[in-house]
Every structure is written in structure tokens, then in C-alpha cells.
Amino acid sequence: MKDYxxxxxxxxLMIAFMLLFALYVQFHGDFxxxxxxxxxxxxxxxxxxxxxxxxxxAARAVVPDWLVETMVGAGVLLYAGVGIAGLLLGGNxxxxxxxxxxxxxxxxxxxxxxxxxxxITVAGxxxxxxxMFAGRGRGEDA
Amino acid sequence: xxxxxxxxxxxxxxxxxAGLYIVIARGNLVKKLVGxxxxxxxxxxxYIAPGKLIGGTAPVISEQFKxxxxxxxxxxxxxxxxxxxxxxxxxxxxxxxxxxxxxxIEEDEILKQDENPPSNxx
Amino acid sequence: xxxxxxxxxxxxxxxxxxNLFAVVILFGIYSFLMATVLVALDAVDVAMTEAAVGAGISxxxxxxxxxxxxxxxxxPLHKPFLPLVVAAATGAALAYGTLWLPAxxxxxxPIHQHVARxxxxxxxxxxxxxxxxxxxxxxxxxxxxxxEVTVVFTAGVGVxxxxxxxxxxxxxxxx
Numbered sequence: 001m002k003d004y005x006x007x008x009x010x011x012x013l014m015i016a017f018m019l020l021f022a023l024y025v026q027f028h029g030d031f032x033x034x035x036x037x038x039x040x041x042x043x044x045x046x047x048x049x050x051x052x053x054x055x056x057x058a059a060r061a062v063v064p065d066w067l068v069e070t071m072v073g074a075g076v077l078l079y080a081g082v083g084i085a086g087l088l089l090g091g092n093x094x095x096x097x098x099x100x101x102x103x104x105x106x107x108x109x110x111x112x113x114x115x116x117x118x119x120i121t122v123a124g125x126x127x128x129x130x131x132m133f134a135g136r137g138r139g140e141d142a
Numbered sequence: 143x144x145x146x147x148x149x150x151x152x153x154x155x156x157x158x159x160a161g162l163y164i165v166i167a168r169g170n171l172v173k174k175l176v177g178x179x180x181x182x183x184x185x186x187x188x189y190i191a192p193g194k195l196i197g198g199t200a201p202v203i204s205e206q207f208k209x210x211x212x213x214x215x216x217x218x219x220x221x222x223x224x225x226x227x228x229x230x231x232x233x234x235x236x237x238x239x240x241x242x243x244x245x246x247i248e249e250d251e252i253l254k255q256d257e258n259p260p261s262n263x264x
Numbered sequence: 265x266x267x268x269x270x271x272x273x274x275x276x277x278x279x280x281x282x283n284l285f286a287v288v289i290l291f292g293i294y295s296f297l298m299a300t301v302l303v304a305l306d307a308v309d310v311a312m313t314e315a316a317v318g319a320g321i322s323x324x325x326x327x328x329x330x331x332x333x334x335x336x337x338x339x340p341l342h343k344p345f346l347p348l349v350v351a352a353a354t355g356a357a358l359a360y361g362t363l364w365l366p367a368x369x370x371x372x373x374p375i376h377q378h379v380a381r382x383x384x385x386x387x388x389x390x391x392x393x394x395x396x397x398x399x400x401x402x403x404x405x406x407x408x409x410x411x412e413v414t415v416v417f418t419a420g421v422g423v424x425x426x427x428x429x430x431x432x433x434x435x436x437x438x439x
Contacts, residue, residue: 031202035401114406149368186302196369
């Protein structure tokens with residue numbers, strides 16, 4: 001599909017905006033609709049868009065397999081790690097108010113890292129599932 | 143019991159039984175998965191419709207608004223949507239493997255192949 | 265509610281169409297209509313998630329699976345009488361069960377008492393986050409979100425296990 005000029009130009013314009021919008025949705029999820037899940041799905045959709053236009057090997061060169069598989073596991077670890085941090089600092093598991101001096105600031109930090117963990121896992125899983133489906137019909141491995 | 147108050151429930155039930163009908167009445171596996179997804183989205187509607195208050199607004203606190211719709215169903219359904227897409231991905235992966243093993247995604251042909259298996263099993 | 269009528273029409277058409285590509289595109293239309301209905305019901309977070317997940321990722325996955333399946337048409341069905349009866353009986357039972365539910369937008373409904381009042385009243389002050397849905401999702405009900413992230417992770421691992429090909433079997437090594 002990269003032989004079509006219109007698709008290529010539009011893809012180059014839109015993918016940057018899509019990734020930026022995903023980051024906006026993630027960080028602005030505190031003040032409006034948004035949050036980790038939506039941002040993860042939108043950023044995965046941007047990379048899938050790139051893979052559809054420029055081909056799967058090009059997308060695999062930009063976001064390689066080891067990176068995607070690391071993302072799948074790292075998000076869950078980050079989320080569980082925030083819980084462990086709550087344990088180590090004196091509260092119960094997944095207590096946020098012990099993470100900083102001011103309880104509300106601690107809630108902010110806890111929610112920030114938790115949403116980051118959700119973003120990483122959801123983006124990784126959606127992208128990995130697409131890679132597995134799209135790479136299946138060619139006889140090459142995941 | 144007034145009709146207008148319960149209309150939203152009846153629409154939801156219509157969507158639910160439409161999804162159920164597609165799952166149990168059609169033999170194509172991909173179409174069954176589409177019916178299952180329709181069934182799931184109708185359940186989202188079932189949860190969120192009672193949380194709405196006419197005259198309220200989205201549950202984001204700001205000084206201009208006093209009445210907010212109920213945020214609790216939104217939280218539960220956010221989780222349900224993501225779990226739904228996870229189920230769909232696994233179902234489609236199974237359909238791909240079934241297609242490769244049996245050569246078709248029609249339920250009748252798969253059952254026929256199971257009853258008299260081919261000579262060389264995979 | 266014209267949107268709900270359109271969704272009902274789309275569902276009936278999905279049940280009838282045999283071309284699988286058309287069915288998947290109609291499912292995308294249905295997801296977008298559902299997202300619009302959710303915005304009308306003040307569920308903005310859920311509408312964004314449904315639009316992104318239902319009409320985005322689900323459609324991509326369906327189209328990828330169809331492309332791998334290489335079959336675009338469905339065989340004619342036979343004798344749909346019994347499923348129609350079962351579906352209609354289930355629908356009648358469900359409709360009978362909803363007769364005693366509270367009417368639409370009733371402020372005295374049990375769903376608005378108990379915990380939801382506390383979340384709306386105290387949520388922004390205790391967590392410092394104006395979006396109550398994010399505050400409840402990440403802070404008040406953090407365990408549920410941990411379980412959900414684990415479910416997503418498990419789905420990813422499941423798809424990897426199902427669709428992985430082993431190569432280099434000749435050298436006795438399995439990826």
C-alpha cells in the first residue's frame with residue numbers, strides 16, 4: 001500500500017498526531033475523559049496504522065518483537081510494584097496515601113504510575129495480538 | 143409501571159436477544175463471535191442506562207454543575223469492555239487455528255469431520 | 265431514541281447478511297452507534313473506550329481473522345425455528361423481570377444511594393482528581409483494575425501461545 005501517494009502522505013501526517021493524542025488522553029485523564037485504557041488502545045492503533053500502510057516488516061523494524069513482549073509484562077509489574085511500594089512504606093497493599101508526605105499528593109503519584117502501567121500493558125497486548133494475527137499467514141514466526 | 147420509564151430496558155433486551163439469536167442460530171464461527179460481541183455491548187447498555195440522571199452531566203467535577211450522573215457503572219463497564227476485547231482476541235485466535243486444522247469455519251462441516259475423521263490426523 | 269432504533273436495525277441486518285465482510289463492517293457501525301448512545305447517557309469515558317476498542321481494535325482483529333480464513337461467504341442456514349423460539353422466550357422472561365426495576369432516570373433508585381454519593385461528594389477532595397471515574401478506577405477500586413490488567417496480560421499470553429509457530433524443529437530447538 002505504500003505505492004499510493006495519498007495514503008503515504010496522510011499516514012505520515014496522522015501517525016504523529018495519533019501518538020500525541022494518545023499521550024494527551026493518558027495525562028489528561030485526570031481532568032476529563034481518558035485514562036490508561038483509551039490511551040493504550042489509541043497508541044496501539046497508531047502503530048497498527050503504520051503497519052497497514054508500510055507493511056508488517058517495516059513496523060517490526062520500528063517496534064521490534066522484544067520491545068512489545070517486554071511491554072506486555074512490564075505494565076503488570078509496574079502496577080503490582082506500586083502496590084508493593086505501598087507495603088514497603090508502611091501502609092497496606094496498593095495504599096497510595098503513604099507514597100508522599102501529603103496524602104493527596106500520594107494519591108496523585110499512585111494514580112499516575114498505575115495509569116502508566118495500564119497504558120504500557122494495554123498498548124503492548126493490542127500490538128502483540130495484531131502482530132500475531134498479521135504475521136500468521138506468511139509462514140514466518142511471531 | 144409506565145412505558146416510557148422502561149423503554150430503555152426493552153431496547154436493551156431486544157439487542158441482547160438479537161445477539162443471543164445470532165450465537166445460537168448461525169453456524170459460521172466468525173458470525174457467532176460477532177453475535178457474542180453484540181450480546182456483550184447490550185449488557186453495557188443495561189448497566190449504564192440506569193445511572194443516567196436527566197439534567198445531570200458527565201461525572202467530572204467542576205464548579206458550574208451540581209448534578210452528576212452515577213460514575214459507578216462507568217467504572218465497571220470500562221473493565222467489562224477491555225475484558226470483552228480480550229475474550230474476542232482469544233476467540234479469534236481459536237477460529238484461526240480451527241480453520242487451519244479443519245479447513246473450514248462452518249460448524250456443520252467441522253462436526254462432520256469430527257464424526258468421520260480423515261485418514262491422517264494432524 | 266432514534267439511535268437505539270438504528271442499532272436495532274443494524275443488529276437485525278447483521279443476523280440476516282451472509283457476506284462476512286459486510287457483517288464485520290456492520291459491527292463497526294454498531295460499535296460507533298453504541299458509543300454515541302453512551303455519550304447521550306453521559307458516560308464519556310466509556311464512550312471513548314467503546315469507540316476505540318469496539319470500532320478500532322475489534323474491527324482490526326476481525327478483518328485480520330477473515331483475511332487468514334480466506335472464506336468470505338456463509339452457507340445457507342437450515343430450520344431457524346427453534347433458536348427463534350428460544351430467543352423470544354428468553355426475551356420475554358427478561359422483559360417480565362424488568363417490570364419491577366426503577367424507571368429511567370429515577371433519583372431515588374438504589375443505584376444512586378450508598379457508595380456513589382460518597383464518591384461524588386468526596387472523590388475530588390480525597391484523591392485530588394476531578395474525573396471521578398479515573399479516581400474510582402485507579403484509587404477506590406484499584407484491585408479491580410489490577411485484576412483487569414492481569415486479564416489483558418493473560419489474553420496476550422494466550423494469543424501468543426495459540427498462534428505461535430515453532431520453527432527450527434530440525435535442529436531440535438523450539439522457540
